[in-house]
Amino acid sequence: MSSTYGKLFKISTFGESHGVGVGVIIDGCPSGIDFDSSFIQSELDRRKPGQSRITTQRREADEFEVLSGIFEGKTTGTPISLIVRNGDQRSKDYSHIAQQFRPSHADYTYTAKYGNRDYRGGGRSSARETIARVAAGAIAKLVLKQFGVEIQSYVSQVGKLKLTTPYQQLNIAEAEENAVRCPDQAMAQQMFDLIDETRKKGDSIGGVVNCVITGTPVGLGEPVFDKLHAELGKAMLSINAVKGFEYGSGFDGVEMYGSEHNDEMYVDENGKVRTKTNYSGGIQGGISNGEDIYFRVAFKPVATIMQDQESVDAEGNSVIVSGKGRHDPCVVPRAVPIVEAMAALVLVDFYLRNKAYSK
Amino acid sequence: MSSTYGKLFKISTFGESHGVGVGVIIDGCPSGIDFDSSFIQSELDRRKPGQSRITTQRREADEFEVLSGIFEGKTTGTPISLIVRNGDQRSKDYSHIAQQFRPSHADYTYTAKYGNRDYRGGGRSSARETIARVAAGAIAKLVLKQFGVEIQSYVSQVGKLKLTTPYQQLNIAEAEENAVRCPDQAMAQQMFDLIDETRKKGDSIGGVVNCVITGTPVGLGEPVFDKLHAELGKAMLSINAVKGFEYGSGFDGVEMYGSEHNDEMYVDENGKVRTKTNYSGGIQGGISNGEDIYFRVAFKPVATIMQDQESVDAEGNSVIVSGKGRHDPCVVPRAVPIVEAMAALVLVDFYLRNKAYSK
Amino acid sequence: MSSTYGKLFKISTFGESHGVGVGVIIDGCPSGIDFDSSFIQSELDRRKPGQSRITTQRREADEFEVLSGIFEGKTTGTPISLIVRNGDQRSKDYSHIAQQFRPSHADYTYTAKYGNRDYRGGGRSSARETIARVAAGAIAKLVLKQFGVEIQSYVSQVGKLKLTTPYQQLNIAEAEENAVRCPDQAMAQQMFDLIDETRKKGDSIGGVVNCVITGTPVGLGEPVFDKLHAELGKAMLSINAVKGFEYGSGFDGVEMYGSEHNDEMYVDENGKVRTKTNYSGGIQGGISNGEDIYFRVAFKPVATIMQDQESVDAEGNSVIVSGKGRHDPCVVPRAVPIVEAMAALVLVDFYLRNKAYSK
Amino acid sequence: MSSTYGKLFKISTFGESHGVGVGVIIDGCPSGIDFDSSFIQSELDRRKPGQSRITTQRREADEFEVLSGIFEGKTTGTPISLIVRNGDQRSKDYSHIAQQFRPSHADYTYTAKYGNRDYRGGGRSSARETIARVAAGAIAKLVLKQFGVEIQSYVSQVGKLKLTTPYQQLNIAEAEENAVRCPDQAMAQQMFDLIDETRKKGDSIGGVVNCVITGTPVGLGEPVFDKLHAELGKAMLSINAVKGFEYGSGFDGVEMYGSEHNDEMYVDENGKVRTKTNYSGGIQGGISNGEDIYFRVAFKPVATIMQDQESVDAEGNSVIVSGKGRHDPCVVPRAVPIVEAMAALVLVDFYLRNKAYSK
Known part of the structure; x- marks a missing residue:
């Protein structure tokens, strides 16, 4: 198990779906940052279940408690610890899978690796783990905010429904106006209907989250291994259900x-070095170049469906796994703040590393 | 700069395109491994320039020298250090770009981040840096070989030319029979022609490398942050010119x-837990499940082209950058062993971590 | 701030003296370990305040709560999180030092480094932080116990009172029979009287804790930088009030x-390689050799005394700091379990690292 | 094996006593530092063998070669790699110990841990490994120099001969005027005679190195685990033959x-917060307070002596080990630059970490 992330802004997360709660320690937050509780709570609210009928009906307030690191409304440079206690646990819902391996879940691999597992609601492999990421990411955003860095994400695809409008032509903030978190309201409605229909069939469906980061200084990223996009990629791929990552021109750039692909350079009216196009996605040689950073994250259809599936149990018998529990038919609406949180964690770490080596 | 990779099988790489050479220290290689020099050299040979007329004409023998860590033909558990000296350096080829920023290269970002840079041939940002990865990866392969793990890669796309045959229907080993490293010989010829034509135009083109790993034990990968595919993703994205990574069903799985996507489970005739399909790409919950691991890596068209491009210089003047030097019109043929090397480094690290926590 | 320790058995601690509580996440505890709650509590009880009239009279039950990582009485390989809530906080006791820097405390350095500080009871620099170490160390002991490793510590010096009897001639377990934790009962009484007398004078005094580790396998320690004794030294020196560390012959060995000093070798009746003497302290070349590991840790007289002292305040004015609050006149009796805990953390980490590289 | 040290100024060392050479990669040196080759060589010269008749007569020029990271006389932010090739190797001198375990050497523990070992001259456990430390430390000193930090070390004890004069009353620079590196010339002569006499008897003897660091800014050190003195302690204890470390009042402070021990505070004429005494050794709560940092490092008598000793061989037979080879009868004169180098590495790392979190 490796639940630690980051080099200078280091987080350690803990907690299971049906245990006491889920939380995080941040070791390496700079001191003197205003601790804006309501912002942190609002980020958790964007992630929490029960926001609409296309998200899981598990009822959780997901309110956080500060355990350490804040004094008189400010960070002190000491470890910040937060916890969100679990509320609406129905562990009995899971007794049927104590000995069964659900297809495309982590049941089998956890059992094979660790010998035992907390099977209730997926235990540590539950998406509830991402609460800790969103909380830590919210604090990372507070650090970044003072430098004008803004991170925005939205849903660009659900199943075969794709929003192909370039992000520059969208008002990304409007994504928050609908339950799907797609900034094109008409497309959002289509996506909503598709998800809702999928839910009614007891099925699930995949999607894509796009992320755009503006206001980034030149110089973030540490080649040759910790290239900015490599670390962003790892961060995104570490989120439950993610199957792919591309930045800038991505897979399409191959063609x-x-x-065509090279971004010619010029100096703008403010004397700033710019590129005419941005197929590079704001990153050259693993280092931010000051242009917008943008990337896409592919999420598979979640594994929990309300249909019977063939599988095996811990004794190696064939079994039929029946879907129970309360789950999202499509994760991308709630994944939007998680993608942003992980991006914030990556950026703040590189921001601190950059300061370390600065003149 | 972060030129260190891995937690237990830790590598530190060094070297520039036109300096003394490129090398690596491996700190954490188990002792007692037979040091098969000819295998390591053969891996370097797969990467070296000048293999055909579609790769750069820089002439380098790329022979490695062992500096430490090997005694009487075996690893000793102490740091293994290798160096490949640079031979065919024509640093003068680069004097014209000492003050110019080549579009979509790392010239501008390195200069902005570090204040100065070794501009000769890209310095540290040169693809020559990957020599160290291939050398270290070859040693990782030697460790993995004893456990039956096999890593194979091939070119599946160049520009718009795509090999869509599922890997199961290919004899991947046959990829080594042509200069493109595509296992379908007819497609390989088309790709060769496209690359050669691109070369003649002084242009470059992108491509995709597919990788398939067989024989992996169940249990590799460390959630929640160091998921197997997250670490593979980071490793691949850290390779020069990579723009995207997907594993298993990848971006297509979104639809x-x-x-459809869930991999139903059964027990095979040997009592082994298996899945009927493998959209999971051999990884569930971030942990290998014993099925084949497969993933795809997108490479952009390399930035060096033999055409004039608009850009700026270090003083902020508009300049025309003219292509010079010797470069690959398409990197994927030579990227194949690099992808494999990085995969080997990821796997061996998780293999050691797994042993640490085993009963 | 760096509140993370360990490479494979990694702990992250949090909490302040007068905040919500003090706790720890352990990321990397092997799965399947019996979680012996009563043992963990008994270790915390050895550390807790109010054990006798020579320890601080702060009243704390110091009972721990498990937040994650345990299922059905066993570790699951996921992060274990524990918290001990603060009870008997009298934060008002500290309002007088909000703006004052107490001599030889961390008040000035924390303020200079972080810009602000939680001044109540020393905040993060309080010895209360060691609760997290003892809790984590207790779990490390549970892991080590299955391999027959035993760690024992005792007080060997208070002020000028020294117990010079070699540890081999002591029954170390008897140290737990008195409030000082010195295994020689007569010396313990003298030490008790000295501490009590010091307490009555409103003063404090230093001491030494000896630690002996038996049953260690050959091979723990990772030269050249993570030598076993180097890591033990760092672990001990990271404990509040520690000023020195020596192992084996230590500073006396210099003479x-x-x-004389070389430990000649022989093979014992069981075929085990042994040394006739053990000036090496069970460690050669940074690696355990199977003999007893022993070392000594020097603790200064704690900085809090009930006497007036000259100092300065945050505005640079001269002030008289008056001692208030409830503190230990001598820390070594309560430091004994802390030393053991840190030793356990070091050993378990090397134990896991050794397994990683084993055949 | 863990041959990597440092978090931001990270070094990886390699090499054996009788292999190709000994070297280091520094990953994380800031860019733009003037690379003063002659200074680096002069530091290596202070460590090299054959300086007088009381050091080993192995003849080594110990000249370093730069392999990467320097361009036009400056660091570039990329990994700096240096190597010192081995010259005067007489590997045959060691064939007699190929199967024998020398008492108090690392022969047995390396063999038990790794299964095999490069026995020639101790291989990786040779003090020749410290060349890499001195080279890296010299570069760390170049970084620190610009901030006015000065690190000075000297020999304060050989056997029972102790220089008890407080460092404030010494001109430490004069230590370089004699072969022992003791700043008191009369004491130096006595120490020289003792070492020479010991050498003639084919024996060895221990010693103590004192280190004083001036000009340190307030705020270096990262509690709770990476306290400044904890990291200094680990760094010193990782040097071959070190048995103990104490800082400030050290073991004597116990009494x-x-x-008495508390350092009362005042504000000096320049408005700087100071302490009247400095039992704290310039470190409070693990963080530098701007006063001089001083510490002492105990070195055992080196294990190689020119006398017969009882031991065992790899088959478990009793053997007589006869001393051969060329070794130092007392390591402290040559340990002086090594102590300084490790101190520089610790300080530069904390200096960079401090910048990372600074406003």
């Missing part, structure tokens, strides 16, 4: 010629 | 329903 | 000739 | 009362 281009260098003469 | 599926859970009822 | 010896090599011909 | 003091808090009312």
Whole structure:
């Protein structure tokens, strides 16, 4: 198990779906940051279940408690610890899978690796683990805010429904106006209907989250291994249900010629070095170049469905796994703040590393 | 700069394109491994320039020298250090870009971040840096070999030319029979022609490398942050020119329903837990499940082209950058062993971590 | 702030003296370990205040709560999180030092480094932070116990009172029979009287804790930087009030000739390689050799005394700091379980690292 | 094996006594530092063998070669790699110990841990490994120099000969004027005679190195685990033959009362917060307070002596080990630059960490 992330802004997360709660320690937050509790809570609220009928009906207030690190409304440089206690646990819902391995879940691999597992609601492999990421990411955002960095995400695809409008032509903030978190309201409605229909069939469906980061200084990222996009990629791929990551031109860029793909450079009216195009996605040689950073994250259809499936149990018998419990038919609406949180954690860490080596 | 990778099988790489050479220290290789020099050299040979007319004409023998860690033909548990000296350096080729920023190269970002840079051939940002990865990866492969793990990669796309045959229907080993490293010989010829034509135009083009890992034990990967695919993703994205990573069903899986995508389970005739399909790409919950691991890596068209491009210089003047030097019109043929090397480094690290926590 | 310790058995601690509580996450505890709550509580009880009239009269039950990582009485391989809530807080006791820097405390350095500080009871620099170490160390002991490793500590010096009897001639377990934790009962009484007398004068006094580890396998320790004694030294020196560390012959060994100091070797009746003497302290070349490991840890007289002292305040004015609050006149009796806990953390980490690289 | 040290100024060392050479990669040196080759060489010269008749007669020029990271006389922020090639190797001198375990050497523990070992001259456990530390430390000193930090060490004890003069009354620079590196010339002569006499008897003897650091800014050190003195302690204890570490009042401070030991504070004429005494050794709560940092490091008599000793061989037979080879009868004269190098590495790392979290 490796529940620690970050080099200078280091987080350690803990907790299971049906245990006491889920929480995080941040070791390495700079001191003197205003601890804006209501902002942190609002980020958790964006992630919490029960926001609409297309998200899980598990009822959780997901209110956080500060355990350490804050004094008189400010960070002190000491470890910040937060916990969100679990509320609406129905562990009995899971007794039927204590000995069964649900297809495409982590049941089998956890059991094989660790010998035992907290099977209630997926235990540590539950998406509830991401609460800790969102809480820590919210604090990372507070650190970044003072430098004008803004991170925005939205849903760009659900199943075969794709929003192909370039992000520059969208008002991303409007994504928060609908339950799907797609900034195109018409497309959002189509996506909502598709998810709702999928839910009624007891099925699930995949989606894509796009993320755009503006206001980034030049110089974030540490080649050759900790390239900015490599660390962003790892951070995104570590989120439950993620299957792919691409930045800038991504997989489509493969089909281009260098003469098309290269971002020619110029100096703008403010004397700032800019690129005419941005196929690089704001990152060159693993280091931010000051242009917008943008990337896409692919989420699979979640494994929990309300249909019978063939599987095996811990004794190696064939079994039929029946879907129970309360789950999301499509994770991307709630994944939006998680993607942002992980991006914030990556950026703040590189921001601190950059300061370390600065003149 | 972060040129260190791995937690238990830790590598530190060094070196620039036109300096003394490129090398690596491996700190954490188990002792008693037979040090098969000819295998390591053969891996370096797969990566070296000048293999055909579609790769750079820089002439380098790329022979490695062992500096430490090997005694009487075996690893001793102490740091293994290797160096490959640079031979065919034509640093003068680069004097014209000492003050210019080549579009979509790391020239500008390195200069902005570090204040100065070794501009000769890209310095540290040169793809020559990957020599150290291939050398270290070869040693990782030697460790893995004893456990039956096999890593194979091949080119599946160049520009718009895509090999869509599922890997199961390919003889991947045959990829080594042509200069492109595509296992379908007819497609390989088309790709070769496209690359060669691109080269003649002084342009470059992108491509995709597929990787398949067989024989992996159940249990590799450390959730929640160091999931197997998250670490593979970071490792691949840290390779020069990579723009995207997907594993298993990847971005296509987004369009599926859970009822299609879930990999139902059964027990095979040997009593082994298996899945009927493998959309999971051999990884569930971030942990290998014993099925084949497969993933795809997108490479952009390399930035160096033999055409004039608009750019700026260090003083902020507009300049025309003219292509010079010797470069690959398409990196994927030579990227194949690099992808494998990084995969080997990821796997061996998790293999050691797994042993640490085993009963 | 760096509140993370360990490479494979990694702990992150949090909490302040007068905040919600003090706790720890252990990320990397092997799965399947019996979680012996009463043992963990008994270790915390050895550390807790109010054990006798020579320890601080702060009243704390110091009972721990498990927040994650345990299922059905066993570790699951997921992060174990524990918290001990603060009870008997009298924060008002500290309002007088909000703006004053107490001599030889961390008040000034924390303020200078972080800009602000939680001044109540020393905040993060309070010895209350060691609760997290003892809790984590208790779990480390549970892991080590299955391999026959035993760690014992005792007080060997208070002020000028020294117990010079070699540890081999002591029954170390008897140290727990008196409030000082010195295994020689007569010396313990003298030490008790000295501490009590010091307490009555409103003063404090230093001491030494000796630690002996038996049953260690050959091979723990990772040269060249993570030598076993180097890591033990760091672990001990990280405990509040520690000023020195020596192992084996230590500073006295300086005066010896090599011909006296070298530990000649033989094979015992069980075929085990042994040394005739053990000036090496069970460690050669940074690696355990199977002999007893022993070391000594020097603790200064604690800084809090009930006497007036000259100092300065945050505005740079001269002030008289008056001693208030409830503190230990001598820390070594309560430091005994802390030393053991840190030793356990070091050993378990090396134990896991050794397994990682084993055949 | 863990040959990596440091978090931000990270070094990885490699090499054996009788292999190709000994070297280091520094990953994380800030860019733009003037690379003063002659200073680095002069530091290596202070460590090199054959300086007088009381050091080993192995003849080594110990000249370093730069392999990467330097361009036009400056660091570039990329990994700096240096190597010192081995010259005067007489590997045959060691064939007699290929199967024998020398008492109080690492022969047995390396063999037990790793299964095999490069027995020539101790291989990786040779003090020749410290070349890499001195080279890296010299570069760390170059970084620190610009901030006015000065690190000075000297020999304060050889056998029973102790220099008890407080460092404030010494001109430490004069230590370099004699072969022993003791700043009191009369004492130096006595120590020289003792070492020479010991050498003639084919024996060895221990010693103590004192280190004083001036000009340190307030705020270096990262509690709770990476306290400045804890990291200094680990760094010193990782040097071959070190048995103990104490800082400030050290073990002697144990005997003091808090009312004596506490360093009362005042504001000096420049408005700087100071302490009247400095029993704290310049460190409070694990953080530098701006006063001089001083500590002492105990070295055992080295294990290699020119006398017969009882031991065992790899098959478990009793053997007589006869001393051969060329070794130092007392390591402290040559340990002086090594102590300084490790101190520099610790300080520069904390200096960078401090910048990371600064406003």
